[in-house]
Structure formats: structure tokens, C-alpha cells
Amino acid sequence: MSKDAIPASECAHLVEFKRFLATTAEKAAAVSEEVPNRSCVTRTTSDTYKVSSEERHAELVSAIWNQLASRGCPEQFRLKLLHRATQQIEQDLCFAKECEVTGEGPPQYDLLKLQKFVASELEKFLLKLTDNSEVDRLKDFSDEPGDCKGHQKKEPLHTSAAVKNKPRKMEDRNVCLERFGEIYELQDKNTRFFGVFDGHSGSLSASYATSQLPQLLADQLKLISDHSTSAPDFYRNAFESSFLLADERFSQKKITSGTTSVCALIAKNQLYIAWVGDSKALLVGKRTQLQLVKPHKPENPDERKRIETAGGTVLHAQGQWRVNGILNVARSIGDYSLEAVIAEPDFVDVQLNEAHDFLVLGTDGLWDHVPESFVIETVYESLADPTTKLDDIPKLLIEAAKERDSQDNITAVVVLLKPRHQIENL
Template identity: 50%
Template sequence: MSGKVGAIAGDTAVTHSVECARLTEFKQFLNKLVKDSVNNAAYYGDGARLCISRSSNETYPVCTQEVPAEIIMTLWNSLLLKQCPRYFQIPILRKAVADIEGGCRNAKECDVSTSVKQAESATDANNKAEMVYDLVKLQKYVVNNLEKLLTRLTDNTEAGNLQNYAEAGSLCADGEECKCNAPTTAIQQPPVSFTAGHIKNKPRKMEDRHVCLDRYSDLYELKQQQYSFYGVFDGHSGPLAACYATSQLPYILATSLKEINNDVADVTLYREAFENAFLQTDKMFCQKGISSGTTAVCVLLAHPTVRSNQSHLYVAWVGDSKALLVSPTVSLQLVKSHKPDAADERKRIEAAEGGGTVMYVQGQWRVNGILNVSRSIGDYTVVPAIAEPDFVDVPLTPAHDFIVLGTDGLFDHVPEPMLVETIYKSLADAEQRVENIPKVLIELAKEGDSQDNITVVIVFLKNRSNIVQNFKSV
């Protein structure tokens, strides 16, 4: 994995190894883990805890079919929090998944129990027992096993094998000078990046969740197309539905996307994939009998391919979280909120099987006097509230600069023109750090009297300088 540079000292030739800079970075990462372990330092910052629960009341049982999604998301979050170098993230995740899936079934620390799966119909006599895991204990088991794997890699006996944990083609070849900035694939993804922020604000609990998977295709092994995935989930009656959706919905969507042939793909297939993901996530969570629900707005960004050099945006949602597509001249709100008092939603609710009503309670129109959105994931006790998403697709052009995803805690309290202007001005301010822009928007929402949890995700479709140049040229 290294090139050779010769130097002459007297009559003796001394050979120095020019190691790939990416491999060196990975070794430094592992050395830091060892140092932190010796010093008993925490791997995670304040508030960055992987496990969602602080008590036994804030967890849920994980059935066998749900385990892979929970393992992948827990590993991915852990690798990001540990700041694992990019070109080693996916291979290490794959290795960890293989180790964990093989061992968690018999691991006592996962708190495994056995339950009888309910029959799909009265005539189904083939009820089968399945394994059920406690979410928090499963997450702890996953994190512990990842740390054991990384610790093994610090052993001297593994020093010569570390290159095997890098992505194929990402390291410099033997006998060549280190060129880590050289392209490793024929087609490079556009310079898409993201930043996100959230705050509990006035409520007693933080019930919002969000997920940003810029390496979505790599994470879920979607080989036919490069995608990125972003989602914002505004939970209510507790955070559990939102937590569940962040892990399960991306996984279920990826399963459907694997069946799409991108040479002949049409929008209908993407719509069906999203519908299946939303409805299946809702069905599995409702089976747990947990009185929690969440809105959801999800964005799938399809990057250019050999066949097409144009990016494409697919958006699906339930509830009132929103997605704003921005260019310097036009801002397009992609979401039409699902509210009980909307004429089409009211008609559907009142025609629902078993009956449904729309009532004005505590200053808002509510389904059955309870829920202030007409569609959501979860909320199994509010039957007229469905999880069938609405869907739009947008071909992206060079004029499009970024996408803003946010909960109603943001969009209901900051006018969209103000959001757009603030982001552009922040990007043009050389002293403003990109990661601080969500904080600026959150402060605007608070100044606008937002009393709710607030979450915002900004997906940049170009690098910063190009966005600023695009804005100034208008």
C-alpha cells in the first residue's frame, strides 16, 4: 500500500515508505481510540448518546425482522460520532454487522425473549415463535461489539491488514506516490453536503428526530444508483414513533429500491417504493401498541449516472413537516400539509370506516378531537389518521442551490422568504460557519414565538462558493 523513495547516506541506501495518507489517518484514528480508552475518556460528546432511552418506559421491543435496520443505524451513528475516517466506514460497518447478527440471538445482554407471532388470519394455524429484543440493550450490544472490533484492529498483529478495511480503490497502490485526492470512480457525486440543528425549546421532551444519510446507497448496498436520503420526523405523544421511523423507514425503502431497474425506471416505481416504506413502517410500529406517532418528510436525492447527468429529487411526506427547494429566483414549497380541516382530508376522515370526526379543540382542528394532523406514522388509536404519503418528484437543474427540511416548529414561525434570505446571507458571510446556520434559523423561529420542538436540515446541492456566486449573479 505504499510507494518507495530512495535516499543515499554515504554508501548506504535507505528506503523510506510513503504511506497512503488515508491509511495513516485511519491508524491515527485507532491510536486515539486506544488513548481515550486508557484515559477512561468518553467516546461521545454531551447529548450524543446513541441509546434513545433514559428509562424502561422509553424503549420498544424489536422483532426479528426489525433487527437489521436497528443494527445498521446504530453502527452508522456510532461510526460518525467516533469520527471514523470516511473511506473505512462502510467496510467496518459490514464486518461489524456480520459479527453482530451472528451473535446477538444468543447474547444474554440483549435481553432476548421469545413470543408467539400473531396469526395473519383466523385460518392460519402456523403461528411461529420469534425472538424479541429490548431496543436499548440491543443498541448497547451493538456499540460494545463495534468497540471490540476497533480495539482488535489496534493490535500489532493487525497492522499489516488494516488496508483490508478500506473501500476498494480508495487507497494508493503499491509502488505509487500517495495521491489521495485523485478520483477513485469514473463518476463522482456532486458536492452535496448537509447541516442540521434541533432544539427542545419549551416542551418537556424533545420528540423530533432527523436522519441524514449522504451515503445512503453505500450503507444499504444499492449498487444500481447513488442516492442520498434525508428525513425529518416530528414526534408526538413521546419520541418513540419518530425514533422507530428513523431506523426502519430508510431500510424498508432501500429494500424496495433494490428492485428498481434504473435503465427503465419511472416515477411510479419510486412512488410505490415510498408508499410501501411509509405503510410498512406504520404497520410494524402500530403492532407494538405504543401510543406515539410522528409526522415525516423524506427526501431521496438521486445523483447523476452514466445514462443521465441530471440529479433528481423524490419527496414523500405525511403530516405538516415541510421541504423547501431553493434557487436564487424561485423557492418551491414541495409539501402540502395534511391538516384535518383541509376539504379533501375532512371528507376522507368523515368517510373512514368506523366513523371519524374533525373537531376544533384547544385552538386547532383535530382528528377525533385528538390529533392536529390528518396523516402520520403510528397513532394506532386514531384510526382515521393514515400513513399513506403524498409524493412529488423534481428534476434538479443547475439553478437549484439547496433544500430546507423542517418541522412545523420552524416553518410555522419563520416566513419562507426570510428563511431563504437568511441562508444565502449566512453563506455569503465568510465568517459564518456552515454548521451554525441551523442555529440562526432556530433563533428566528424562537423570535417568531415558536413554542414547539424545532428541527431543521439544510441539504446543499453545490459547494458553498458556487451557491454564493449563483446568488450574487442574479
């Protein structure tokens, strides 16, 4: 399919999609000339883990969604492509024995090989759409089939940024799913999900939580019997079950890695926050500036008592209070060798109204060095300045943390709770 063969009368979104497919085909042809024999086999590395049959679907959804975004797929076509490609690749995996980890029991897959397989198969899936026989059906992949003239591109309502900074490795991860309800086919399609994860002893636990927690939470939300309810206890239990199951499954891998987690779910004008560890979430409005998270630190009296009751100790080491002299947070996902460190999250819920403007999630690399007042002022001033792009705002927060001598990985996520033009400067 040639870029030049696109009728001028077609919907602008469909034209953009066809150009995306044409570009995909051109890149694939160029790569195949350079590397004729590609496979999903990759070099052995420690930055991977085994994916069980229960975890596989979540990894596929995460990998495909991220691939569509990184390849530049138009937003209006990502959702249906995700669902159809996931279904196809699930079937293809039955024959992809080279991605399996040999051993007894149900099939398991090496994460990196699985991700590479997804990239390869998704490319094949997209290339099939460039066949002349498929051209007339491309509009069926749109979220807005039919005449989409006049449909405007949606204004972005979130942005994120992350830097490795001084540490040798980047162990922070984040996930921003503006279309969480649609991706996981929830009853409430407008549900939004955001998460920030600060890994330690490697990034594997943070990476695991990034892909698995959204799926686990969605599975819990689908258990709701009354779809009109917004009872906090239901969401509290859903988050708790998700965190605990993620911790249980990851701990079974016996990988020495853990992660803090702060997650935000926005549904039916309600904000639900669940967390373990010391990453934080700041809710901001004209009359409200509220830090929603009380960090799980070992020196907190309640946490110290719980740790010591569980047989652990709280010792001062390397300038901080640590569980058994090792870990400076009292709760996390992972850390299977520290029994006193648990994954049971704390939880808060807030009813959102017109006075709430935005939410900022971040790791301790941000919050330990930048005052909340500075974060609030910077975000408001940036939103009011038409020359400042939304994507630049978390970068400004990160730079401020670095200037204030943050030595850690730094992640910042800014979530708008209303369109940018409706947010006035303080």
C-alpha cells in the first residue's frame, strides 16, 4: 500500500492510520534486508523472569499496548488493534516453543523472549493489514467507525517523566493508562489508572508490578456485582487482593528484588489511592492541597511494632532506619526474604469535584528533595503558560529535584482532573 494511494476524501484519522501502516512496512523491509533471520531468541540475561500461564495475558497486553504507542500507532486505532492482536498472538504462542522455558509442569516463558516475540508477531499482524484485500476493512479498527469528519484529537490529560540520575541502574517504573477501562474491558469504560513503582535490588519487581497490577486490579473490579456502586470497601479490597497476589506470585520466583508502589484509580468522580512504601501522591486544587500517602517507614511506631511482632528488627544503618538493617521501607511488593516486610497496601478515597485540578505521583527521589509547595506552584504556572508543553511539566519537577541534590532515580507523573484550559493559575 503506497502512501500516495490514499484518497483525499477519507477521514483524517484513517489517512493517518494508513500512513502508519505504510511506514511500518517500509521499516520492516529495511530491517529484513539488514537482518534476514530474526527470531525471538535473545541472549541470556539476569534482567528477566519466568512468566507463568496465569501471568502471560497481562504481559501480552502490556507489551502490545506499549509497542503500539512506541511505533506511533494513531490513538484512535490502538484499542481494537490491541484486542485483536492479543487474541492472535495468544494463539501464535502455542507454536512458539523457542520462547518457553523448559521444565516440568505448565508452560512458562522467558520474559525478554516473550517481549521480543510479541514485537515480531505484532509487526507481522500490522503488515497483513497492508494487503490490498484488507484495505477496505481498516476503518473497522477505528474507535469511531463511519464518518469521523469533525472528530478532534483528544487533549492529553496526563504526562510522565523519569530519569536514572546518579544510580548505576534505572529501577523506577511507571504506568499511565488513560484508557484503563477500555483496555481491560471494564463496565465503566472511562476508568483511568496510574502507577509509580520504585524498585530496589534491581528493577524486576517494579517491572513485574507495572504489567501485572493493572490486570490483577481489573480482574478484581470485574467481580463487582452492582456496577453502580462506588463503595470504598469494594475498591479497598480490590486493591488489597491485587497487591497481595502480585507479591505472592513474584515471591514464588525467588528473585531478590522489591518495589514500592503508589497507584491511582479514577472512576465515577472518585479517586482511589493504594500504596506500599514511600512513593507519594499529591492531590491539588484551589482550596485543597492534600498529600494522600503516609509512607511506610520502619521507624513509624505502628510499623516498628508490626515488624518486631513478626520477628524482624528495625536497625539504624547507612543513615536510615531499616528492616533487619537492610530495607528502608516497611512494606513492598517482592522482598520474599524479608518476612516482616508485607505487601498489604494502605488505601484512601476522595470524592472529586470541580475544585480539584490535578494529581502528582512520584517516587521518593522527587518528594524527598522538592517541597510540595514548589510542585504545586510549578505545575500551576506551567499549565497557565501556553508556551509550556504538558510533557515538559514533570521534567521541570525532576530538574528541580536534581538541583536540590537528589541522588536517586526520579519519576514524576502529572494527571489532570479536568481539561487544561479549565485550570486557572493560583
